[in-house]
Every structure is written in C-alpha cells, then in structure tokens.
Amino acid sequence: MDGCNAVRSPGSTLKPLVYGLAIDKGIITTATMLPDVPVNYSGYSPENFDDKCNGLVSAGQALAYSLNIPAVSLLSQVGVPHFTDKLRRNGFEAIKSDQEMGLSVILGGCGVRVTEMGALFAAFANNGVYAPLSYLENNDSIRTSPLISDAASFLITEMLTKLVRPDLPNNYESSLHVPKIAWKTGTSYGRRDAWSIGYNRKYTIVVWCGNFNGEGVPELTGGDIATPVLFDLFNAIDYNSSSEWYLPPASVDFRLVCSQSGLPPSETCSDIITDYFLPQISNSKKCTHLREVFVSADERFSYCTRCLPESGYKTKMCKNLPPSVTAFYQLNNITFEQVPPHNPECTRLFSDNAPVITSPVNGKEYLLEKNAGQQLQLQCQVESDIHWIYWYINDKFHKRTKPNEVTFFTPDAGAIKISCSDDKGRNEDINVTIKYY
Ligand SMILES: [Zn+2]
Ligand SMILES: [Zn+2]
Incomplete structure (x- = not known):
C-alpha cells in the first residue's frame, strides 16, 4: 500500500x-x-x-x-x-x-x-x-x-x-x-x-x-x-x-482597528488594536459595532425619529450585532447592551428587518415518513424589540409564539406556503414541498 x-x-x-x-x-x-x-x-x-x-x-x-x-x-x-x-x-x-x-x-x-x-x-x-x-x-x-x-x-x-x-x-x-x-x-x-x-x-x-x-x-x-x-x-x-522566520512582505501593512469588529475604528470605538492588512484590498469600511439610539429616560423603550417625544428621552450606545448573533446571545442568556424594545405606541410600519425564517428552509423538499408523527420545526430570527410572532400556513393563521420559541407542525403533502409576521407587521414568506413515503 x-x-x-x-x-x-x-x-x-x-x-x-x-x-x-x-x-x-x-x-x-x-x-x-x-x-x-x-x-x-x-x-x-x-x-x-x-x-x-x-x-x-x-x-x-x-x-x-x-x-x-x-x-x-x-x-x-x-x-x-x-x-x-x-x-x-x-x-x-x-x-x-x-x-x-x-x-x-x-x-x-x-x-x-x-x-x-x-x-x-x-x-x-x-x-x-x-x-x-x-x-x-x-x-x-x-x-x-x-x-x-x-x-x-x-x-x-x-x-x-x-x-x-x-x-x-x-x-x-x-x-x-x-x-x-x-x-x-x-x-x-x-x-x-x-x-x-x-x-x-x-x-x-x-x-x-x-x-x-x-x-x-x-x-x-x-x-x-x-x-x-x-x-x-x-x-x-x-x-x-x-x-529565520517570515517577515511581512511589502504588500502587507499595519493599521489600527476596533477589536469588536476588526475594522478601522469610528469615534465611538474604544478598544483599538493593531492588525496586518492589504492596502487597497482589505475591507476598510468604518466600524459600526455600536449604534446610537434614542431611548426613554428609564431606558425601557427606544424611539425612532417618527415617535421621538419632544422631551424626556436620551441617547444610548447599543451593540449593533448581526441578527443571528443576537438570537444566539438571547437563547444562551448572554447579556449585552441591546436596543430596548421599540416604543409600543409607535405607528411606523417597519419594512426592513423583517423576520427571517430559519426553519424550514425556503425552496426545500422535505421527505417525511407516513404515519410516523413527523413534524416540521418553525423557527425564525427577529429584531430585538419584537414581542410576538405570528405563523401562517397557506395563509391560514397557525400559532402565536414568543421570539426564539421553537414550535412544530404536522404538514400536509404538497406545496406549502409558510409566513411569519412580527408584531410590527413585517412579514416573510417561504415555500416548501412536503412528500410522504
Ligand atoms: Zn468598533
Ligand atoms: Zn417609533
């Protein structure tokens, strides 16, 4: 051999x-x-x-x-x-x-x-x-x-x-x-x-x-x-x-970056480290690991420009994390400076940052065993200020859940449309196909 x-x-x-x-x-x-x-x-x-x-x-x-x-x-x-x-x-x-x-x-x-x-x-x-x-x-x-x-x-x-x-x-x-x-x-x-x-x-x-x-x-x-x-x-x-160890080649240089992102620091970044980078090639967007939000004096609610009161608010720097990381921290009870829930009296309808359905997977075909009680898992990621999620199967109301709550349902065979709305009215639809064997 x-x-x-x-x-x-x-x-x-x-x-x-x-x-x-x-x-x-x-x-x-x-x-x-x-x-x-x-x-x-x-x-x-x-x-x-x-x-x-x-x-x-x-x-x-x-x-x-x-x-x-x-x-x-x-x-x-x-x-x-x-x-x-x-x-x-x-x-x-x-x-x-x-x-x-x-x-x-x-x-x-x-x-x-x-x-x-x-x-x-x-x-x-x-x-x-x-x-x-x-x-x-x-x-x-x-x-x-x-x-x-x-x-x-x-x-x-x-x-x-x-x-x-x-x-x-x-x-x-x-x-x-x-x-x-x-x-x-x-x-x-x-x-x-x-x-x-x-x-x-x-x-x-x-x-x-x-x-x-x-x-x-x-x-x-x-x-x-x-x-x-x-x-x-x-x-x-x-x-x-x-x-005789390796020396940095001429195509590599040093720069200062924010340790929270690895990107060039903005005014709000405090933990600065040095890092090798490739000039003209490496991502050089400024760090946005923090973002400034308007919050109520007691920090229980956050405001947008639409619902910002004339007085009684302050600004606060909050962690700006990808939704997947926010969901992970919340599930594992890791505390971080997150944006407080949005003012419940706000009338603005958010169109961006809609829920993202993470299970089932859009466009996928699921093969389930007949009469085995197999179920599909419903899970999504939502913004941190969401209290309730509403699930719809083929446009029929299915269930209300808490964010990060995992729920299951028994699907019928064929094409299924699954929709997920949050309590701000933002929505995502996906389509899957179910086959039984
Ligand atoms: Zn930073
Ligand atoms: Zn608002």
Missing part, C-alpha cells in the same frame, strides 16, 4: 486555503470578527468539533481553533467553485470537475493525497507560490503557479504559528521543545484520518496517521496523535528553526 498516494479525507487541513482566498478577496484580515453561531445553508448545518459556539470570534482565532462554522461561512463567501478550482489547478487530482462539491468540502468532504497536501503547504511556506513535488534536486522543468498572494500567505502563516490553541499536545506546553513552525491539524469524520502538517522556511512535513483499511479509531485526532510526531520530526531535522 502506497500511503502517500492513497486518497483520504483531509479533515480540517484545507481550511488555511479558504482563509488565504478570503484574505485575497478583501473579506477578512486576522482581526476580522466572524459569527460563530448556529447557521443553516439551504439545509446544511455545520457544527464545531466540540459542538459549542462562541458568538463572535476573530478570523485568526477561528483558524487557530479550527472552528467549522466560520470556515464554512468563509467558503460560502469565497464560493465553492473558486475554492475547488484552486485545488484542481494546483495538483489535487481527486477533486473532480464534474463532481458536485458542496460546502462540506472544507470540513473534509473530499479526497486528497499526502503528496498533494505536502505541495499545498509548501506553497504556504513559499510565499503562496505553488510548485508540484519534485523528487530530483535542481529540477528545472518545474512550473510554478501563484496559489495565493504573498500577503495572504504571510497572514495565514502568522495565524498558524499561534501557540495558544487546543491542538497543541498538553505535554508539549511546558516540558518539551516546541519547534517554531506554522502547522494545521485535521481529524476526519469517524476518526479515520489524523493529520498534522507543518512548515517553516526550510521544511514542510506532512504527518498522516490512520488505518489503511479506513477503519476509525476513537483516540485518533490530529492534535493528540499526529502533532507530537510532527514536532519530533522538526526537532530531529531542524532543532533551532526559529532563527
């Missing part, structure tokens, strides 16, 4: 590439805050390795901690075709063009070889320039190609060099020599493959552990099993590797 050419699941080891592509598209820098909350992409709901969510995390931490939800979110922004095209053009032969690849490719839902992973990480080690593996020294016939920019390569190398991360084996923290390397671990579904791939300026090493027959082993994880081998190998061939 040729282990180097066996096609295996990469687990999380392809994640650095999607971060690199997202950096080159200006979507993120190291400090960009990303939502790490339950999401649903047309029926696909990724979960983290430890089933926990963190609210908002920086891109740098999300990669160092190998969080699944931010990686899937970045892949959906970068685009699966762009990502798989990069892999195919850079030596990954098992990523077929005619294959329908989905978002799960970033969590190991594809096939790779040890040799292919070696060439990929050697490109990260070589300022983002890809070269196919060569078994000869001074091979002039090799054609190189740009995988990601030198700037993106430098940023992901910085992220992968962090020592505070869960995949650093416990016994290495204090007693043993940790080589200065950038590394990424991976564990495939069913614990069939454990990876740890590391590099410095001189060497790139791929460690893969697993059974050739594909049988999983409960103890098999990249961090516990493969990383100690990787560190031992680096210590054996390059003990004091830290002397």
